[in-house]
Amino acid sequence: MYLTVGKRALDLTLALVLLALTAPLWAVVALVLAAGGRGRVLFTQVRPGLDGQPFTILKFRTMTDARDEHGRLLPDELRLTALGRVMRRTSLDELPQLLNVLRGDLSLVGPRPLLMEYLPLYTREQARRHGVRPGITGLAQVEGRNGISWEERFALDVHYVDNVSMGLDIDILRRTLRRVLSGEGVTSGSAATVERFRGSAATAPRQAFEEVRR
Numbered sequence: 001m002y003l004t005v006g007k008r009a010l011d012l013t014l015a016l017v018l019l020a021l022t023a024p025l026w027a028v029v030a031l032v033l034a035a036g037g038r039g040r041v042l043f044t045q046v047r048p049g050l051d052g053q054p055f056t057i058l059k060f061r062t063m064t065d066a067r068d069e070h071g072r073l074l075p076d077e078l079r080l081t082a083l084g085r086v087m088r089r090t091s092l093d094e095l096p097q098l099l100n101v102l103r104g105d106l107s108l109v110g111p112r113p114l115l116m117e118y119l120p121l122y123t124r125e126q127a128r129r130h131g132v133r134p135g136i137t138g139l140a141q142v143e144g145r146n147g148i149s150w151e152e153r154f155a156l157d158v159h160y161v162d163n164v165s166m167g168l169d170i171d172i173l174r175r176t177l178r179r180v181l182s183g184e185g186v187t188s189g190s191a192a193t194v195e196r197f198r199g200s201a202a203t204a205p206r207q208a209f210e211e212v213r214r
Contacts, residue, residue, distance in 0.1 A: 002166050003132070010169065011108050015101040022095055029060055029092055032083065042096060047113035050133045055105040057113060058096035062087055091180045097136045109169040110135025111157035114197070121199040122154075129157035132164060139168075142175035150197045 033041045043061045046054045062084030066074045073079065080088075087093040100106040106113070113134035119127075140148070140156040160168070 003164050011101050015098045019098050048116055049105055052119055052130045058099055060093040062093050107133040107135045109172045111138050118197050126154040128161055131161045137176040142172055
C-alpha cells in the first residue's frame with residue numbers, strides 16, 4: 001500500500017512544503033547564477049527513471065562550459081565554479097529536483113538517477129535499482145554519498161528496492177538533512193565529481209537490463 005499510494009502522497013506533500021520554505025533561496029540562487037552565467041540558471045540532462053525510462057532532470061548550474069583549444073570540455077574540476085562548490089556542499093543545486101518530484105519523475109527517496117549510458121553496464125542484480133522511482137536522496141547517499149564504491153552503492157540501492165517502507169524513507173530523509181547540514185561526503189577524494197562507472201567485473205551482456213525490464 002505504501003509503495004503504490006502512500007509514497008507518492010508523502011512525496012507530493014513534502015515537496016510542496018519544501019518548495020514553499022525554500023522559495024527565497026530559489027530567488028537568491030537564480031539571481032546570482034543569472035548575473036554570473038549569462039542568464040543560464042538551470043542544468044538539464046536526460047536520466048533513466050522508473051524501469052529505465054528517460055526523463056529530464058533539473059539542477060541549478062554549478063559548472064561552466066569552458067573548453068580547450070580543440071573544443072573539448074575541460075575536466076569537471078576546472079569547470080566547477082566557486083559558487084558551484086558551495087551549492088554542492090550544501091546541496092542547494094538539487095532544489096530544482098523538487099519540480100521533478102511534483103511531475104512524478106522522481107521520488108524524494110530512491111536510488112539516485114545516474115547516466116543513460118550506464119544502463120547496459122549493469123549486472124542483472126544492479127539493474128534492479130530501476131524497479132522503483134529514483135530519488136533526490138537514497139540509502140547509498142546517507143551511507144557515504146560519493147565516498148563508497150559503485151558496487152557498494154548499487155548493493156544499497158537494491159537493498160532499498162527490496163525493503164521500501166515509510167519508516168525507511170523517513171529515516172533516510174532525517175539522515176540526509178544531517179549530512180547536508182554537515183557537508184559530509186559530497187565528493188570522492190579531490191575530484192569535483194564521482195568517478196564514472198565503467199562496469200563491474202561481473203557485468204553481464206548488454207541485454208541484461210532489457211531482460212530485467214521484461
